[in-house]
Amino acid sequence: MSNIPKDLRYTKTHEWAKKENGKIRVGITDHAQHEITDVVHVELPQVGKSVEKGASACVIESVKSAFDIYSPVSGKIAQVNDTVTNSPELVNSSPYEQGYLFVIEPSKPEEFEQLLSGEDYEQTVKNQ
């Protein structure tokens, strides 16, 4: 069973979101990194780029395939995790900490509250 921290919020598309000082930190879940297998490349968005809830914000690649990562909320990219550019394997080894992807300055803060709880996400994973 994959690790699903209860203090984070989730999307059905396997991103996690964490509220920090009014901003939203985003990454992919342990379940997602396991499904993707070895992450060998991350295409991060540019800082300042506008993102829409549910739209592709970033691409994660394994040897074989590319996976779109969807933004959990709308807003502007405030910061990206450059560490994963040189060490993409962090997305596998530490999906909730060192392997996070970016931080969003949300334009519709209420969207965060609509995200799945840890329990709901666990159910989503079980049903797939």
Next chain:
Amino acid sequence: MQKTEKKLKQTPLYHEHKKLNARFVDFGGWDMPVIFTSILDEHNTVRNNCGLFDASHMGEFIVSGKNSADFLNKLTTANIPGLKTGEAKYTLFLNENGGIIDDLIVYRRENDFFVVVNAANLEKDFSWLQKHKSEGVNLENISDKTSLIAFQGPNAEKILQPLLKEDLKKLNYFNFLKPSFNFISPQFAILARTGYTGEDGFEIFVSNDSAVQIWQKLLSLGAKACGLGARDSLRLEAAMSLHGHDITENTTPIEAGLSWTIYWDKDFIGKNVIKEQKEKGPARFLKAFILETGIPRENCDIILDSKIIGKVTSGTFSPTLKKGICLGYINQKLDTGKEVKIMVHNQPRAAKVVKKPFYKRHR
């Protein structure tokens, strides 16, 4: 996730792969292992140690009869009568337009030819052979009773040798023999020093009922099970073409850089078209590219001076070079080192034409 009703074919090693918790993929109607542990691990194991692949989905035919050499000579690009017993040759079936129906390996045995074709083209190939069959030629499709275990990597010989009577030091690249194993006596067996990884190694063709025992034996001696994922990244680093992608019925060997497979001093199907193409020069060229950043995938556009000059046919992350690599057709001759752009995720990425292969083993 949608459940498919399609019944996929299973190789005799399917349950062995299940035991190892492999991930499976539908590959041309076969339920094949794509990853056992990690493509990176499996890839690197083949480059540095040795890996074991189930390639039992591949097609195997026996072509026999007194006219079999002439028959295959007419249908392939190789000098078939020039093959000696125990020698194998990589060659192509071409259609009348010079398009590549399939790529294959022909093994000359004492009294017949053993022919190995791609799984996806098996039926098409067999019909093509039947259609052109003449008197004094017998065709047998033994695919359903034949398994193929590929054992690839620099340590493959060391591990395999103690299991055999024959001296593997004397078995050269693209040669084969009938192996005498000390732990099993398969009804049918061919051991060839061939492969699809760019590494030293062997391909072991055996009757289905011996496959599990050989697979388990080699695993117990330190080989690592590898899936189709690593098989693809390994073959692409070695710049070996994949039929259906880099070569198709609409591409010719001249365009694909496979002129070296053609023996011109004979008549064969498709010869006139490709001979003319060779003289005039082809309209497109299969080239190899390395990217600065980003991973190219099939169908990405190749750009020169803001114009699309071609498309990627196979692309991957190269675990050895740690960069994106690809093969693709372009509509003009470009020298090695020439800089182009390849569109990856809608952004132009810097790429360079490089000499094939991307990876060459030290001999």
